[in-house]
Amino acid sequence: MYTEKVMDHFQHPRNVGEIENASGVGTVGNAKCGDIMRIYLDIDDNQIIRDVKFKTFGCGAAVATSSMATEMVKGKSIQEAMEVTNKAVMEALDGLPPVKVHCSLLAEEAIHAALWDYAEKHGIKIEGLKKPKSDIHEGEEAEEEEY
Ligand code: FES
Numbered sequence: 001m002y003t004e005k006v007m008d009h010f011q012h013p014r015n016v017g018e019i020e021n022a023s024g025v026g027t028v029g030n031a032k033c034g035d036i037m038r039i040y041l042d043i044d045d046n047q048i049i050r051d052v053k054f055k056t057f058g059c060g061a062a063v064a065t066s067s068m069a070t071e072m073v074k075g076k077s078i079q080e081a082m083e084v085t086n087k088a089v090m091e092a093l094d095g096l097p098p099v100k101v102h103c104s105l106l107a108e109e110a111i112h113a114a115l116w117d118y119a120e121k122h123g124i125k126i127e128g129l130k131k132p133k134s135d136i137h138e139g140e141e142a143e144e145e146e147y
Contacts, residue, residue, distance in 0.1 A: 002060070003094040005068075010060040015070035017053040024121065026113025028106055031135045035062055037106040039070070039114045047078045054110070061096055061103035065089050069107035078115060082128055084108070105136045 002010070019040035027038040035058035042051035052070045056062055069089045073081040086104040090096050096104060113132035119125060 001097050005093045006064045009064035009067040013063050013067035015053050019053050024114040024118030026110045028109040029135050037110040039110040041114045049073050061100035062106050065104040066107040068092050109136050
């Protein structure tokens with residue numbers, strides 16, 4: 001059911017932990033399954049993501065996608081990190097089973113929430129960034145059938 005890359009990131013997740021005095025912290029949940037994801041970002045003065053860590057109470061797919069997502073945003077600029085979508089993360093993992101696609105949204109949304117937190121703290125605007133949802137299903141009921 002899972003690709004080798006998903007299994008690898010699930011069994012050996014990268015960047016697990018937390019960052020003290022993080023530049024931005026984002027937490028999102030999935031009310032349907034009760035899983036929660038928290039992402040910590042350390043962003044330097046040039047708006048480069050120096051470090052990133054995550055913590056989760058989540059399923060294997062949420063762990064694997066978050067692990068991969070943290071690898072993909074580390075060392076990147078804020079704008080580059082905005083391009084790390086759940087789709088890009090899934091592609092990097094060679095795919096996820098269709099029923100697990102929604103799990104990959106936790107990582108994307110948590111990164112966006114952490115960037116939002118950073119932007120608020122620094123009084124800046126990040127192009128393309130919308131106010132984060134605290135639950136990934138907020139306002140997405142209509143799409144539910146597709147999962
Ligand atoms: Fe909840 Fe995967 S089942 S995030």
